[in-house]
Amino acid sequence: MKIFVSVDAEGMPWAPSKYMMSPGQPLYNELRRIMTLVTNVVAEEAFKHGVEEVIVADSHGAMVNIDPFELDKRVSLIRGFPRPMAMISQATGVDAAFFLGYHSSPQLGGVLGHTYSGRIVQRVRLSECDAATEYLLNTYALGELGVPVALVAGDAKLREHVEKHTPWARFIALKDTVSYYADHTPPWNRLEHELREAVKEAINATKNREVKPLKPKEPWIEVELKRPFHADIAELFPCVERIDGVTIRLTCNNYIENYKLFEGIVIAAYSFEK
Numbered sequence: 001m002k003i004f005v006s007v008d009a010e011g012m013p014w015a016p017s018k019y020m021m022s023p024g025q026p027l028y029n030e031l032r033r034i035m036t037l038v039t040n041v042v043a044e045e046a047f048k049h050g051v052e053e054v055i056v057a058d059s060h061g062a063m064v065n066i067d068p069f070e071l072d073k074r075v076s077l078i079r080g081f082p083r084p085m086a087m088i089s090q091a092t093g094v095d096a097a098f099f100l101g102y103h104s105s106p107q108l109g110g111v112l113g114h115t116y117s118g119r120i121v122q123r124v125r126l127s128e129c130d131a132a133t134e135y136l137l138n139t140y141a142l143g144e145l146g147v148p149v150a151l152v153a154g155d156a157k158l159r160e161h162v163e164k165h166t167p168w169a170r171f172i173a174l175k176d177t178v179s180y181y182a183d184h185t186p187p188w189n190r191l192e193h194e195l196r197e198a199v200k201e202a203i204n205a206t207k208n209r210e211v212k213p214l215k216p217k218e219p220w221i222e223v224e225l226k227r228p229f230h231a232d233i234a235e236l237f238p239c240v241e242r243i244d245g246v247t248i249r250l251t252c253n254n255y256i257e258n259y260k261l262f263e264g265i266v267i268a269a270y271s272f273e274k
Helices: 028-048 134-144 156-165 188-207 228-234 255-273
Strands: 002-007 053-058 076-078 096-102 121-125 149-155 170-179 182-184 221-225 240-242 247-250
Touching: 002 028, 028 053, 028 096, 028 149, 028 188, 096 134, 096 188, 134 149, 134 156, 134 255, 149 156, 149 188, 156 170, 170 188, 221 228, 221 255, 228 240, 228 247, 228 255, 247 255
Parallel strands: 002 053, 002 096, 053 076, 096 149, 149 170
Antiparallel strands: 121 221, 170 182, 221 247, 240 247
16 A cells, blocks of 8 residues: 655644744744654554555645654655645555645634645635635545545644545644634644544555545636736736636646646746745
């Protein structure tokens, strides 16, 4: 069995602060330790229950956060950005995907909630969701690749979202929201136990074919951007329909093409911001 693990940051325990989220910030090394610790617990438990290969995709910011020297030596690591399919790059041919440290959208609230880029994107709409999270964006893309999501661990605000769209996936709350910049993390001993149990259950569910890929009913992605000039940039790309001053719809033939287009538009807009 082969498992793909996408690791984000804002939904990690003890990680509520903008001063943790990028290199050069005073608490960034704390974030690296936390992400590596949680990833190691999941990898160790996966190997314990018969998983033969664990592929970890560092999926936050510049995507070079996990400490490779402290990471379980049996794990292969995908690092760096930009890369095709971003948070789920290289996920083909695996039996299931796990999401760690995932967070909410702005509309759901939650600690440091955003969708893909807080500087560029205000809201993402999909055919079955008016305020999509990165969890759902990635789950749909994996679904088109035939990969089911079997475990999601992150901000408690995601629970209802995960239970609605992928009720077969195990969900573990790594933290509760106090405010946008404050969280409440349970004792680590309890959290580690719950996480290990969830990994075991997710692996068993995958072996028993109780999990399934989730595909969107329609492939379009609608994006409400932060500023009109972000939409101006988006209009330079094919398959982009301008809805209003800040809203675009991506209309490629399939969802993965729209996913990649969304990634490209955000990178282009972000580059212009800088």
